[in-house]
Amino acid sequence: MPASALLDLYYLQIRSFLVEAAAGLDRIQNAPGGAEAVRDPRFQALRAAAATATREETGRVETILNDLSVD
């Protein structure tokens, strides 16, 4: 399937995932204790994963899963 067709097929789903991810991070940061939560390693890992998800080169998913794996 050509990339343009894949973009048609998955645009809304990916848009939804990005919006949900942003909303989830806002939810945690805006809640009572949010300032502490943003320093939690799990929160920092999610932010790093979000940055990886939007980088230019591919291999994003493997990088994210490796980064989220315990040594």
Added chain:
Amino acid sequence: MRVIEPHIHMVSRTTDDYARMARMGVVACAEPAFWAGYDRLSPEAFRDYFHHISAFEPTRAAQHLIDHYCWICINPKEAEDVAFSREVIAFIPEFLDRPNVLGIGEIGLNKNTRNEMTIFEEQVELALKHGQLILIHTPHLDDKLKGVRMMVDYLKGHGGVDPERVLIDHMEEHTMGIVREAGFWTGMTIYPVSKNSPARAVDSLERFGFDRVMVNSAGDWGPSGPEAVHHTIFEMRRRGHRPEDIETVFYNNPCTFMGQCPKFKPQPTRSREEARGDGARGGTRTRTA
């Protein structure tokens, strides 16, 4: 807890959905006139459709002890043809006195065109002329922000529109503030991919408060379902919101807004003033856990 589904297109849903809604506590639902998934071939097709939602659907709902109400209009997606739309608008008044018709809706914009705006304005005038409540659809995805601004600017500048009698639907985080600050009622739709998830809708309730807001499934012929409202109720419960605040959003607020039409029968368990007076402003302060 009793629940009101303030926006659902039951013409596209099965009788099993009425049964599921009834068993989930839905006592009333409201069905706006909308696009059927294809453009109607003639204005007369709308006459049949208006009859369907104002005569047949109430009987189907009643079998499950659900009060069915509806809104009448030509929807924005079919409003691009101005002459066609005006033929439909001409016979809308024939339906406004029917016992389950709450007002004019869901009017609005789809692609924010000049023609759509013309028909939107003409239907606002129709509602005002006949003393009707107004339900407004806002565009999907990338057209939403501009469309909301166009309609809110028009309504604010009109001079004769009471914002308390207008519900602007399909709000998300970037449009909620615009509409609420202008004094209108707001609706949030829960869809699987577009619009809101249950979690995001509850985020907005916590951010903007529980007054002048409703949550709906807008269930139709696409991916959607009446259980979406109940997923949102559960999301509020698991975040520790008080039962009385959940009731405000999912029962009392629809009663208060739609109850401005004397044909709407369900009565709120408490007034907006009572809800406001006990600290129900949304936000983390109202959580019990």
